[in-house]
Amino acid sequence: MPKVSVLNSIERKSILLLGDFLIILTSLNLLVNHAIDKEYISIELKTFVFVFGVFSYFSLSYILDFYNLEKIARRRYVVSQSVYISSLYVFLVFIFTVFTYDVSFWRIPLLSFLLLTPIEIGLWRLFFSNVFKIIPTTKKVLYIYDGNVEENLKEQIAYINGDGTNTFYKVKLTYEINNKAPFLQKKKFLEAIEKIDTWILNVRNYDDLTKPLEELLLDSILKKKEVISYTSFYENTYEAMPIKSQHHSFYELLQLKNKKIRYLQVLFSFIVNFTLSCSVGIVFFLVCPFVWFFNLFFNKGPLFYTQERVGQYGKEFKIYKFRSMVIDAEKSGAKMATKNDTRITPFGKILRTFRIDELPQIISVIQGKMTFIGPRPERKVFVDQLNKMLPFYGIRHLFKPGITGWAQVKYKYGEDLEDSIRKLEYDLYYIKNKSITLDLRIIFKTMTTVLFSRGI
Template sequence: MPRPSVLNSVERKFILLVGDLIIVLASLNVLVNNAIDAKYILMGLKVVVFSFGVASYLILAYILEFYNLEKVSKRRYVFSQSLYISAMYVFIVFIFLVIVYDVSFWRMPLLYFLLLTPLEIGLWRLFFRNIFRIIPVTKNVLYIYDEQAAGLLKDDIAVINGEELKTFYRVKLTYPLEQIDYIKKKLFMSAVDKIDVFIINMQSYNDIPKDVEKVLLRAILLGKEVVTFTSFYEDVYQALPIRSRNDSFYEILQLRNRKIRYLGRIFTFGVNFILSLFAGLVFIVCIPFVWFGNLFFNRGPLFYTQKRVGFHGKEFSIYKFRSMVVDAEKSGAAMATTNDARITPFGKILRLFRIDELPQIISVIKGDMQFIGPRPERKVFVDQLNEMIPYYSARHLIKPGITGWAQVKYKYGENLEDSIRKLEYDLYYIKNKSITIDLRIIFKTVTTVLFSRGV
């Protein structure tokens, strides 16, 4: 008996999007046809408002990960997230109308638009989340691996099942390609109807046995997913697996095999220029306050200078407001931790609001850094990580940044293990660098600073 088909993530996101757009269009209709004074309503205004409203909603939804199914599955998170993102959306549309068209409004319909739209989207998403608690959403996986991947079998199963992240995948069967007994082989041949996804981890995909290949081809024809472990990891975790992955090196080779994207370069230049002006002004304003605070609570030099490894492996000087005691590294180089005893009370305040990072604008102006990119690391740690991971230095293919994909996707790095995990996100960013990812990083960084969240 074939297993009922499980809606994949794209199909679930599409259902969620359709529901959202129905509410968005209905709310825009109330705004245009009821809330705006009739004497201002023209066909051109209607087209512009509907177009701007839908576009601004979709852009916000993408940048703020409104369609992250893991977050949607969490009851407390889904409602609060829906309220603040949709509230942001209605506020943007309202401000747009006031500034561009200078219209007047009827009070009650305007309140319906401003207050009921976030509530309706929140309730719809709560309903969506509860429906998919009943409908099966977790996909059954058959994991196929060779001898080289066998040593990490438990770790790979944990990654697929999702210990840190809800993946909506569950390994039901494993199939080692070496030393297969008769029973295991029969189980594999009969697995197509019971399995939704086949994940393959092999040294060479040309070595797949013919009988296994036939089953996989049959699965593809039946609409099943057949993917490599690296493709699965990249799609679900938005990072590249680097620890003992059979095809990792080939993924690294692809990092530079990209077409030159002049639009992306122009965008990067624009971001660096605009944020340099803004951050530079904030930096100048903060200097006297930080200096004054240091006099009483953090005696010693105002700035802290340190050598970091940057573009193409060259060292450069990075600048920060000092947040630790003067002799913080008298016992040798050590990574900062969350509750580091070396951080002074005033330094904790600087770190909480990321004020200590502001002087890095000097490195951006000098051309050693940019705003978005992998965080630069110290040479002593780079050397250690190069010993552990031969291609760690691939992260130096682009200039380091003040913020980056690893910073907004992973927790604060406290040890070499965290640095290895962050490398997965850095390599994913280098491989998939785009304007949309950069915008997501900027928005996530802004919300992190505003709400004092750890990254």
């Protein structure tokens, strides 16, 4: 009996997305070619409705985390979110069509579009989640490593098995390449390798792989088994860089050699910064009088809080925020903000919940000290400590710091130096993979954070 192939998270999301895409195209076809009276139909109408429909559905899905595989596994979530998101989608498309074009509709096809689309999306996602309860859901992993990573072995295996997320990988076997014991010749070990789906390698020098191990690895590749490096696994799964794996030179980690200048990316960054600076600046000036007024009663003291932060090339600059803590919050010394921090005032908690306290940072953007998207600026006292702990920390300062960024939207509010280390992994991922697509994802995730008050 042939072995059933185990799909990773990217492959599963691709199947889910393809199913959604086909249903959306079918629903839009029903609306355009059957629900709208033919005398109003034109090529322009068809094009704009299809483009708007696809864009609005996948934008809503991304913002509302509709492709989270762990949540999709829960039946109650699947039904409720399917109805909620697809109902929003059909409503937006209907409103867009009515207000953009002067059209009339046939009632039954229109009702079919409005009612059947949420049902179809819900049934498709229920089918998807049930299928993966039947077929294998987790890849069995053989983890190959050398003696240099042995002290972090448990932590690395924990990341492969899942650190707060379902990776769909599970370490079943480990092998240390410098081990002199003849494990590779043992029948029991060879039989166990046959049941393995994926090899994950974390070695400094691939020349250290023994001949028998290379033969087994090649045999696994020929049998169409997955063979990847630990860095590739970590980057694809967590969308961050594994700075603790200790198997990367400066150039290998960030691929800075022969880096091409992406003029489109530069132009896009300028447009994004200019547009968002104008819009956020307007919001800042509109909100300022209200924050000042409520400060008089619920947060007595200065309106703004200023602090020195480390910016591009390690130069310090002054950052501005609406004050959310008591006066002299750091009279006993520098301390990172924590969840349920007693120094935060009741009104300050509201400011932080909706990220209103961050708005004055737009002043630093206008001054050219910050950009809208980039690594979060830290204080020098913490930067000095982290530079001693991490050889790659200073790389963050190659770029201007940002109001929002990949680390800010992917990881919780930093409470200690360990959190700063984890956030550095996301900063390095952003620096290495900086692109228009990634910047758009950050903007969408920032909108989600503000709209749904995520974080502290």
